[in-house]
Amino acid sequence: MIDYSPLYRDLSGTSLQNWLADLPTALERRLTEAHRHGDLPRWQACLTQLPDLLPATVELQQGIQIGAADELSAEQQQALRETLQGLHPWRKGPFELFGVQIDTEWRSDWKWDRVAPHLTLQGKRVLDVGCGNGYHMWRMWQDGARMVIGVDPNLLFLTQFEAIRRYLPDAPVWQLPFTLEELPEPTGGFDTVFSMGVLYHRRSPLDHLLQLKACLRPGGELVLETLVIEGDEQQCLMPEDRYAQMRNVWFLPSVGMLERFLRRCGYTDVRCVDLNRTSVEEQRSTEWMRFQSLPDFLDPTNAELTCEGYPAPLRATLLAKRPE
Template sequence: MLNDTIINAERELYLTLLELAQQQPSAYEWLKQLPTWLGDIKDKANYAHAPAYQASVARLPNLTVNNVDLNSDTLTIETSLNESERKQAMALLKQLMPWRKGPFQIGGQIGDDESGIKIDTEWHSDWKWQRVAPHLGELKGRRVLDVGGGSGYHGWRMAGAGANTVIIIDPSCLFYHQFMAIRHFVGAADAHTHAHAHTHDRGRYRTHYIPVPLEALPAHSQLFDTVFSMGVLYHRQSPFEHLQQLRGQLVKGGELVLETLVIEGDANTVLVPHDRYAQMNNVYFLPSVAALVGWLEKAGFSEVRCVDVAVTSTEEQRKTEWMTYHSLADFLDPNDSTKTMEGYPAPMRATLIAKR
């Protein structure tokens, strides 16, 4: 028996945008484009794997979920899986590999992989969240946009921190379906609870996913109190355009959380890798923190501050059973882990917070 997870999630997204448009007319632009956005990601002509991914999500077993913890380092879904449900779910989730952002735990106890399913992702995304979360403005009751959100792990954590509406965007067909797989088990655990709720117009999910890149969104929507861009800027050929697009999504006084690769140096230091950087061929600009502060100010942000700088360790990003390709250890100089294979400084990430 197939489940309706994707259909339900997309209907909830539509209803959320409809409700939003009644207060913020710029959301009507989003509604107009939504059918195209959601249609394109399922189109086999665009994504050969789309039908297989959809089938994997649709065949996930319907379980009785006792509790969902969106505020724990491992996003935890408490449920009891019998052996056949566990095998079925495990096989279907493995068809959605590689899993890069997480971790997730479905059933069983944390640390007990026998009775449950632990999706041990390439990234310990919880570590990044631990570095970022203490510096954020209040997320409770706010509208949040997570740009380049991958599987949606951080988006769920934003909902766990009390955000009213979280919209994750990422153009990846795979990541969209990974989000839907987790959504299947989360169910309505992130729904709004209103004592006076009318069942037909409340109970909206709080966490949504639109499978598009930032530049596909209507510019200057000014819909969000907080916008996250984590691990995106260095993939952009035009960093200023990216910063301006982020700014356009923020309400006046809204908060940008920008996390990106940086290098040591002064306000004039920017590395433009000649070919690849840590084996990635789509890395364009790695500024120093001081340069990045200048970029944000030039793009019209104020109160810019750097709240964290961390060198990425091979414990934070590594190969796992759920991501079996090369990972960070393979991209560093085997004789000097402070350098990438190409001889550039090893990945170091900074988090900056700024106001519109």
């Protein structure tokens, strides 16, 4: 069972103190229910097999590198590799633990390098919605955030996060196995809220934007990254069925329409800071994610189209403020 007591202490006396009335019970119930998941015992066994040592070095500025190869014998390093492979598939990263390089499906560091120059996180309380295995949360903390809380209901992602957190036990970085809707009322407790790669999975994108705004203090900032299409502010794509083989994709607006979404939801200072066509170098299959990936989801004769004939993935990052 994950010990969340340090998080509860950190929440005491903050604008999120009201969480203490409901969060411990909700977490206990969720983690108790999680033990019914068929793969969870195997994943948790992987955690117990991780090397029990304090890494001599930790580097989070250019990536996530914990420990060095010479801290383990060749046999221990091979055992570590096999243990981490037991948590396949690794979607977000990359990570390096004691010389074992986890080459994840996504080069999430590339996305962070595009987004980070536009942010100021020093001393801020941050919420990461749909945080996956927490890769970006470690980068947020390294960039100065005083507390980072991520939410994602996926239990494999939570286990991967705990594998990394094992070697950063004092970091004020936490992952909660909930959806945004399952969180206690946030009462505007966060300075910065991230929603990256989530909006297009929402059947009601405006409701999602309103929920995110409710998490922000007055004057707080939203960082929104999502799939978009080219076009004017009247353009939006709703796939007939799948998009790039994903079933749960609902709305891909143009940047102009997305900006209108945000303004209609009451955000101010709305601006697009990055627009990037996802490449097959940024998202692809690896030995750490052996299923199909972006190269399999594009038209084999025209990489500017998905296999369904829609425009290939284009991602925008927008910033917006909750009014004071």
